[in-house]
Amino acid sequence: MSTPHQQIVNTKRWVIKIGSALLTRMGEGLDRERISWLSEEIAKLRVQGKEVVLVTSGSVAAGMQQLGWDKRPHEIHLLQAAASVGQMGLIQAYATECKKHDIHTAQILLTHSDLSDRGRYLNARSALHSLLELDVLPVVNENDTIATDEIRFGDNDTLAAMTANLVEADVLVILTDQDGLFDSDPRKNPDARMIAASAASNPALDAMATAGAGQLGRGGMATKLLAARRAAQSGAATVILSGENPNNLQLLAAGEGVGTLLWPDNEPMTARQQWLAGHLHPQGQILLDEGAVEVIRQQGKSVLPVGVKMVEGDFSRGDLVICLDMNGDEVARGLANYSANEANKIKGNPSTAIEALLGYVDEPELIHRDNLVVTA
Numbered sequence: 001m002s003t004p005h006q007q008i009v010n011t012k013r014w015v016i017k018i019g020s021a022l023l024t025r026m027g028e029g030l031d032r033e034r035i036s037w038l039s040e041e042i043a044k045l046r047v048q049g050k051e052v053v054l055v056t057s058g059s060v061a062a063g064m065q066q067l068g069w070d071k072r073p074h075e076i077h078l079l080q081a082a083a084s085v086g087q088m089g090l091i092q093a094y095a096t097e098c099k100k101h102d103i104h105t106a107q108i109l110l111t112h113s114d115l116s117d118r119g120r121y122l123n124a125r126s127a128l129h130s131l132l133e134l135d136v137l138p139v140v141n142e143n144d145t146i147a148t149d150e151i152r153f154g155d156n157d158t159l160a161a162m163t164a165n166l167v168e169a170d171v172l173v174i175l176t177d178q179d180g181l182f183d184s185d186p187r188k189n190p191d192a193r194m195i196a197a198s199a200a201s202n203p204a205l206d207a208m209a210t211a212g213a214g215q216l217g218r219g220g221m222a223t224k225l226l227a228a229r230r231a232a233q234s235g236a237a238t239v240i241l242s243g244e245n246p247n248n249l250q251l252l253a254a255g256e257g258v259g260t261l262l263w264p265d266n267e268p269m270t271a272r273q274q275w276l277a278g279h280l281h282p283q284g285q286i287l288l289d290e291g292a293v294e295v296i297r298q299q300g301k302s303v304l305p306v307g308v309k310m311v312e313g314d315f316s317r318g319d320l321v322i323c324l325d326m327n328g329d330e331v332a333r334g335l336a337n338y339s340a341n342e343a344n345k346i347k348g349n350p351s352t353a354i355e356a357l358l359g360y361v362d363e364p365e366l367i368h369r370d371n372l373v374v375t376a
Contacts, residue, residue: 004197004263006255008237011170013051013132015236016042017160018175022243023058023090029065030058030089034243036097038175041249042137043101048253051132053167055140055160056094062086087141094139104136109143115162116280125166125271132167157223161230161238165274172231173252174224175243180260181221183208196257199265200225200232225262232264233274273373276334280320284313284340286347286366293325296332297374302365303334305354308347315340321367334372337363 018038023031042052060079063086064072073079087109095105108128114120131138140163142156157174164172178186179194186192198205209222221240228238241248241259251258269277288296292307303323315321316339323332336343338358343366345357351364 004261005257009255013169014171015053015164015169016173017055020057020061021177024061035093039097053138057156059083059086108140111143157227161227164231164236165234169236172238179242195260197261200228200262228262233269235268238262276373282322283319284315285322302369303367305346311343332374334367
């Protein structure tokens with residue numbers, strides 16, 4: 001009987017994410033040796049028939065070094081300036097090192113708003129698929145130069161997971177400065193044990209993941225766990241793996257038990273469901289009665305006004321809203337057919353009463369099932 005790691009051997013499409021701590025020698029500038037190693041490892045994977053998409057951090061950290069800054073600034077305009085300075089050297093480094101292995105590279109810069117807009121989401125998806133068909137290595141990074149707090153992904157672990165969804169990857173590899181996910185923080189507890197493999201949805205993992213970020217990055221182990229769960233939505237397994245060991249990627253490709261493997265244990269979502277579940281910022285929420293929750297979960301029905309108990313937020317028609325059960329737990333999310341003001345007027349009423357209450361009727365459903373995804 002094969003182990004979970006041995007299932008990795010026959011996978012084809014990998015998304016590999018590498019963070020700032022590994023790329024920038026903790027603020028001492030770009031680690032060209034690390035970039036050279038990674039480029040060589042990607043070349044080896046490609047020889048084995050694997051398609052690779054690289055998600056990289058490092059633009060802000062590289063820019064900080066070039067500008068002579070010791071600490072990561074908090075002001076958004078300074079972060080944008082550092083990113084614009086560092087992005088040039090970062091991409092040039094990848095292009096130079098990959099060229100040694102006859103690998104063509106392409107830069108892809110994204111913001112959350114690129115993926116929240118359905119048209120731009122599809123364009124990004126098509127571009128990435130086309131690059132893979134052309135045997136080009138896409139190098140993906142958040143567009144920190146123009147990103148703001150409202151549109152940023154928050155960390156490149158999230159960006160990597162969204163990229164895995166976009167390209168329908170088989171495996172998401174998150175390279176970090178730790179060997180994997182431990183049952184406690186190994187930097188504080190010498191007896192901490194590494195988790196070899198688990199279902200991504202395992203709730204016991206939440207207590208094990210530390211939320212703290214490094215000096216240069218924005219993520220922590222908690223964001224890696226969330227990324228694994230997001231990647232699982234499209235059926236991708238996630239491996240949290242040390243980038244310090246130069247042989248780890250080859251060992252992983254050979255099915256060796258390195259790192260922490262988090263496998264998907266739920267039915268994969270369709271591409272549209274993934275977009276609804278993970279690429280839009282919710283603008284409000286609605287509280288559903290027990291009957292509405294049951295038909296949504298068990299029968300995949302639409303959300304009707306009659307099942308709505310409470311409406312919160314200031315959303316407009318077409319905005320994403322979260323559906324909660326009576327305990328306040330998320331059940332689903334979807335695109336509203338009516339604004340928050342309209343939803344408040346029709347909540348608790350049958351669909352046949354919408355016209356009398358509003359003076360018009362657009363749809364009998366508050367959220368149509370085609371625009372709804374069950375999340376729990």
